[in-house]
Amino acid sequence: MTIRNRTLSLEQCEALLGTLKARFDKNMNRHEGMDWANVQAKLESNSDKLWSLNEMEETGGEPDVIGYDEKTDEYIFCDCSVESPKGRRSVCYDLEALESRKNNKPENNAAGMAAAMGIELLTEEQYRELQKLGSFDLKTSSWVQTPAAIRKLGGAIFCDRRYDTVFVYHNGAESYYGARGFRGTLRV
Template sequence: MNTKKKLSSAQQEELLKTLKARFEKHTARHKGIEWAAVAAKLEASADKLWSLNAMEETGGEPDVVAQDKKTGEYTFFDCAAESPKGRRSTCYDGEALASRKENKPEDSAINMAEEMGIEILTEEQYRALQELGKFDLKTSSWVKTPAEIRKLGGAIFCDRRYDHIFTYHNGAESYYAARGFRGALKV
């Protein structure tokens, strides 16, 4: 593991405190899951804690949304009301970023997710998140784009408007101040 991607004991303690408070505040997101079991997995996974901290620092407000009954893994999604502030104004991926000749954004959603050690939400995961609350009422979020769409230069994003979840398309090189991405992490 990269030593730069390791939190100090104090940072770990602070993050666990934040995650626990969010877990207890939003119990409807993770019915039947006990915090003690989640905390035990997190404490044994320094690299996953680093990724959760990156999610937190960029405004994602990660929270537990599911547990895989076969593997025991817990899934965290970014649960911030709007697309995380620290991850907006990004184009879709590195190829799109490289294709821009002028006014390049600082980064791409896929690259940032990889650097953070998380996966960008799929459309299915995005829709599952929306079952847990109302998210992206003013912003939108890039979602994992099928290869056949990406090969043709496009990318997809989602948001919630008029009490419905919409999936749209755009050129992968586009970027907007109100569009970011949400991530998922399995622990």
């Protein structure tokens, strides 16, 4: 993945803040009791985080606030697109998996893309918490952080929601599918 300029123009910042505010206002169930003015103040003082949120938005993630950590005074953003973000699909799990493929390599890998965007892959626990806020990945699936013991053996895990239930599956880390991407989280 090519690293782009990590700064946004004033116009890009204003447009992104407008998009995030509209989504925040439309989905108050995700962040009951939170005030947009406080979130915006945090964002305006963290341009690198605003850049990462723009990357999430540009790749189809529809990031929104899903929590607040009182201990660290951070708002927690997560990809809240109904399906796994379209601009982050057809990727294998990580760079090791990508390099191990002999034929038909995907263009990228989930862990590398997340790092380049300045976000983290969701954990299984975070994925399950997200599903309490809505119904996500009804037609797609999303790679999640894989325990080291599983990854060491060549595997990786992903999740989706079917039959009103969250399922966790395994696959070879080098696999990739058009309907599998990844969701990310960002603390601001």
